Amino acid sequence: MDMTVGGISALTQGQGALQSSKISAEKGRFEELVRSVYGEASSVSAGKNVSSSQILPEGRLNGDYGTGFSGTFRSPADKNALPTGAAANQANPNVKAQTIDRTSKLYEKALELESYMVKMMVSQMRKTVLKAGGEGDFASKMYEDMLFDEYAVAMTKNAGFGLADQMYLQLSQAPVDVEA
Structure with a gap:
């Protein structure tokens, strides 16, 4: 079987691409979450203090x-x-x-x-x-x-x-x- 014509996708019937897209989407959501946390952390370190009502x-x-x-x-x-x-x-x-x-x-x-x-x-x-x-x-x-x-x-x-x-x-x- 010639792998260059159909590639790996021909062997896995597209399941590899589907799994890859799911992983990529979840990775994107996680990176967005990390960016939002770091964005919030940087605003706190920029001079905003925690008030006593938040403790x-x-x-x-x-x-x-x-x-x-x-x-x-x-x-x-x-x-x-x-x-x-x-x-x-x-x-x-x-x-x-x-x-x-x-x-x-x-x-x-x-x-x-x-x-x-x-x-x-x-x-x-x-x-x-x-x-x-x-x-x-x-x-x-x-x-x-x-x-x-x-x-x-x-x-x-x-x-x-x-x-x-x-x-x-x-x-x-x-x-x-x-x-x-």
Whole structure:
């Protein structure tokens, strides 16, 4: 077969050209996104300062649209709450029941860690599902990942796994003096 007459396109029946055009289009969209980010960054460095109204509560980035756990628990009853989920299942009846301050920063960070672990579990479960349309583009994958972040936060808030409660109880215990 003479490759010079039909070329590679004759062998791949035009699929190579189609794939190349898809890659080129996505590359163009990505380059436009990069140019817009650099254009915004250059205007910031040109003398525009960030106002104090744009600064979010500690631990949050400007543009972070996740719901998070800040301010989830506010009632006075949340200061002395009983553990839930796995933390409530104490096997030893002789152990004094502990309470949790759900309004504390430590508990908020424990919830964030629990949410991260739930996200890892959900992400592994998501990988087992076959998609009908094949692979999506970068933007759809990023959006889907953000969606599953929110699923993990909602599950952490509502499911009562108790992992955050266990972490809080373990980390809030008084340090044990070890004498050598």
